[in-house]
Amino acid sequence: IGVSIYLVLGSVSPRPADSAQARAEFDSAMRKAGVTATYPGNPVTLTDVVASGSHPFSATFTGDEIAVLMSTFPYESDVGGVRANLRNVGISVPEPGSVTITAIINANGGTYSGEIGMPLAFESGRVTTSGVSSLNVEGMPTTDAQKSMAGDAFTTYFNEYLKAAPGLSLDSAVITADGVVVSGTAPDSLTYP
Numbered sequence: 010i011g012v013s014i015y016l017v018l019g020s021v022s023p024r025p026a027d028s029a030q031a032r033a034e035f036d037s038a039m040r041k042a043g044v045t046a047t048y049p050g051n052p053v054t055l056t057d058v059v060a061s062g063s064h065p066f067s068a069t070f071t072g073d074e075i076a077v078l079m080s081t082f083p084y085e086s087d088v089g090g091v092r093a094n095l096r097n098v099g100i101s102v103p104e105p106g107s108v109t110i111t112a113i114i115n116a117n118g119g120t121y122s123g124e125i126g127m128p129l130a131f132e133s134g135r136v137t138t139s140g141v142s143s144l145n146v147e148g149m150p151t152t153d154a155q156k157s158m159a160g161d162a163f164t165t166y167f168n169e170y171l172k173a174a175p176g177l178s179l180d181s182a183v184i185t186a187d188g189v190v191v192s193g194t195a196p197d198s199l200t201y202p
Contacts, residue, residue: 034077039199041068046199048081052096053201055084060176062197071188072100072108079170086169088162091116095166105185106130107142110163127160129167131182136167175199 032048039046043066076098085094099111109126126143129136141156171179176196183190 031077031081034071034074035081038070038074038078041070041074042066042195043197044195044199045197049201052081052083055082055170055173055175057202058082058175059200060196060198061200063176063194064197065193066195067190067192069185069188069190072102075189076100082174084166084170084173086166088165093117093162093166102184102186102188108184109143125159125163127163129164129184131179134179136164136171136182138164 028050035046035048043064079098079100080096083094083096085092087093093114093116095112095114097111097113101109103109103126107126107128109124111124112122114121114123124143124145125141127138127141129138131137138160141160144151144156144159171177176199177193179191179193181190181192
């Protein structure tokens with residue numbers, strides 16, 4: 010899995026966050042989830058966020074909204090012994106059930122940019138994939154085994170991210186042409202140190 014993190018070295022550079030656009034996407038996501046939170050401007054580590062209250066919600070989030078939340082609230086995961094986090098995340102939905110993710114990946118002191126495409130599903134409370142459809146590795150061929158390892162690494166990261174998100178609990182999530190349709194429980198408000 011550590012090798013797959015290394016291999017996600019893409020020639021596609023993740024788009025840098027425009028602060029006005031990021032703020033708009035953040036505010037839209039919070040409004041849809043019914044969460045009172047101010048855009049922090051600078052990233053706040055996910056585990057430092059404090060949630061208060063809870064309520065059920067159901068909403069459709071765009072890839073941009075989810076990407077801004079992941080970039081605003083970064084999380085470091087231990088993926089197969091490799092400490093990894095994502096920043097400058099970009100998420101698009103090329104077709105229902107699939108996503109393309111671009112990101113800068115920090116892994117054990119190294120920084121890499123890359124792109125991965127894969128079908129994702131939310132089953133039995135976990136993000137799953139049936140395999141990686143594309144892995145952008147500049148100048149390096151990728152094998153099916155490397156794609157499989159990358160898919161495992163990313164789904165592990167997403168599951169750990171969701172588990173660490175304070176006050177968030179998902180009942181269902183489906184990727185549609187319009188975005189990710191989610192239902193579950195969200196916090197009433199978020200505060201940061």
